[in-house]
Amino acid sequence: MEMTLTTIIATGLGLAVGSFLNVVIYRLPIMAKRNALKNALPHIKELHKEVNVDPNFDLSKPFNLNVPRSACPICNHQITTIENVPVLSWLVLTGKCSGCKSPISTRYPFVELVNAMAWGAIAIIYYNQTYLLILNCLLASTFICIMATKIDRQEVHNFLIFQFLTLSALQLVYILSQSAFVEKIMGIG
Ligand SMILES: [Zn+2]
Numbered sequence: 731m732e733m734t735l736t737t738i739i740a741t742g743l744g745l746a747v748g749s750f751l752n753v754v755i756y757r758l759p760i761m762a763k764r765n766a767l768k769n770a771l772p773h774i775k776e777l778h779k780e781v782n783v784d785p786n787f788d789l790s791k792p793f794n795l796n797v798p799r800s801a802c803p804i805c806n807h808q809i810t811t812i813e814n815v816p817v818l819s820w821l822v823l824t825g826k827c828s829g830c831k832s833p834i835s836t837r838y839p840f841v842e843l844v845n846a847m848a849w850g851a852i853a854i855i856y857y858n859q860t861y862l863l864i865l866n867c868l869l870a871s872t873f874i875c876i877m878a879t880k881i882d883r884q885e886v887h888n889f890l891i892f893q894f895l896t897l898s899a900l901q902l903v904y905i906l907s908q909s910a911f912v913e914k915i916m917g918i919g
Contacts (some may be wrong), residue, residue, distance in 0.1 A: 805830035816842040837878075845874055861904065869897045 781787040791798070800809040807829025813819045820839040827834060848870040856863040872894045876886050 802827040802829055802832065802834075804832040816846075841874060841878060845871055848874070862901075865897060865901055865904070869894065869901070872897060 777787075785791075786793055800814070801807060802809070805827060807827055813823065813828060817839045820834060823834065825834050825836065826832065849867045852866045852870060853863060856866060872890055876890050876894060879890065880886050
């Protein structure tokens with residue numbers, strides 16, 4: 731098909747799909763809220779239970795990625811710097827809290843190892859392309875966070891999805907900028 735005809739058809743289809751996008755944009759949030767509403771009661775009951783026993787839900791104290799310091803959830807022993815060395819500390823402590831000897835989840839060394847292997851593999855592929863190297867490492871780590879929080883809580887923080895999409899978009903822009911696509915648009919090709 732010649733370029734003019736293809737462009738006209740694509741623009742027409744784009745118009746029709748754009749109209750459908752308006753339905754998606756308007757209805758998806760409402761569908762999500764309806765769903766949340768439907769699932770709210772059992773969730774709130776569970777939250778109530780957690781709030782009563784877990785100090786992490788004490789709203790009078792700050793809780794973010796920075797504070798409070800990591801601590802054993804059983805005996806509240808604060809994790810020291812030496813106990814916080816990836817994988818090694820877990821091995822040295824034989825997977826037990828140094829305070830109360832309760833088991834520390836294999837999740838911690840597992841996530842550290844998977845992330846290390848992912849970054850290593852990406853470095854093998856992109857060792858001479860710094861931009862793609864950094865981008866793909868961040869993408870891999872974001873993906874690990876998304877999968878782990880999904881497995882843990884059956885839900886994913888919007889920030890992680892936003893970050894994943896942004897990084898994917900940056901990747902796409904880069905790939906397109908490297909391909910003949912842009913040259914064609916610019917009329918160079
Ligand atoms: Zn402990």
